Amino acid sequence: MEESILILDFGSQYTQLIARKIRELNGYCEIVPFNRVKTPGPGVKGVILSGSPYSVRDAQAPVPNLSAIKGNFPLLGICYGAQFLAQAFGGEVLPSKHREYGRSNLTFIDHEDPLFHGLSINTQVWMSHGDTISKVPDSYRITASTPDVAIGGFRIAGEPTYGIQFHPEVYHTFEGKDLLRNFVVDICGCSQNWTPDSFIESSVNHLRDIIGNDQVVLGLSGGVDSTVAGILLHRAIGDQLTALFIDNGLLRKNEFENVLESYKHLGLNVIGVRAGDQFLQGLAGLTDPEQKRKAIGRIFIDVFNQEAEKLTDIRWLAQGTIYPDVIESVSVNGPSATIKSHHNVGGLPEKMHLKIVEPLKLLFKDEVRRVGEALHIPDRILKRHPFPGPGLGIRILGEVDAERVRLLQEVDDIFINALIEKGLYDLVWQAAAILLPIQAVGVMGDERTYENVVALRA
Secondary structure (H helix, E strand, C coil): CCCCCEEEEEHHHHHHHHHHHHHHCCCCCCEEEECCCCCCCCEEEEEEEECCCCCCCCCCCCCCCCCCCCCCEEEEEEEEHHHHHHHHHCCCCEEEEEEEEEEEEEEEEEECCHHCCCCCCCCEEHHHHHHEECCCCCCCEEEECCCCCCCCCCECCCCEEEEECCCCCCCCCCCCCHHHHHHHHHCCCCCCCCCCHHHHHHHHHHHHHHHHEEEEEEEEHHHHHHHHHHHHHHHHHHHHHEEEEEECCCCCCCCCHHHHHHHCCCCCCCCEEEEEHHHHHHHHHCHHHHHHHHHHHHHHHHHHHHHCCCCCCCEECCHHHHHHHHHHHCCCCCCCCCCCCCCCCHHHHHCCCCEEEECCCCHHHHHHHHHHHHHHCCCHHHHCCCCCCCCHHCCEEEEEEEHHHHHHHHHHHHHHHHHCCCCCHHHHCEEEEEEEEEEEEEEEECEEEEEEEEEEEC
């Protein structure tokens, strides 16, 4: 049974950072909404209570049921989690005189407490709270303080329950990772065996068990997630996997040919599908970005479905879903407001009556890349900048047509190659050329021009 740390989410913007720090320690952890867990499952070594945008004094504040957790598992409350542990068991939490948001220093540390073992006096920590624990129950021992917060940390006598009012998971807490290591490794006893190689081994065995001799279809995009998912599946089931790479006519210059060639060298069975005309026809007359996204997604589903139906005995649809997608779908606050619609193949399973397999659904983006490295996927794929599924269709503001796509492909190619030549490509997370729906006066060959305008972002 995989040992793990359970993180109960109260809606903090930092919750995923807690998980990522634990994963960096080669410890496995999962994030679940606070109201979804009553009794931790087998393999759970400890529990963390996250921060929250709520105050423990709010009527709608999250109230977890800790009856099966507190005293039975090592427990660490962070910010709101600590304040809940204080107030719920007889302490007092009051509004801060001044909202604490920023850097502070631990001027007192109980070095005999295992949570703070090895941390430095005056080490910098990051505060982000509007309330302060003003009083703790008699059985609580204060383990850390800052100049403005007398109860910066505590432990309950006789049980491995801890609370801290600062955020160890953020960059500005200099020794936060050391504190989390103390909790995860020393207090919870995790063995730090969550590595890319161990993930690959367990995933390959799991995929073989659930898929058996069935056939699987995967939609490839040329990006990191779908490529790593494809190689992992191929290692598990070999030629039972067929991948479809659809050219929507909105890819970067020469991308269709280059990506297909890359996949051939990786040993994948890939079918390339040229469907640019269908996408451009479906985009005719559309200018609203959200309408364009939906049109591209709808056409993609139709094309993918048509091509998949040509394959024999397909039983599974593989997707490159990663852990942040899973967390969002079960968020304590529910799915967030639509900023932009997702362009994945969400409509396919209902149409095709396929079972879903998501080999990467437990991984963060950086972990996907680490697994890709362990699978010996070339850097030219792993280090590619993110590229939206709708492609240049949403980097062209206004209506999309073949000429505007061709123009932006040329601009994008010049821009990206310039970054590569100057050694800047790997230093930026993303770079994009955007074709604006305006024209402007310029000079070319000593003559006046009136041409299209592009924006370059990096």
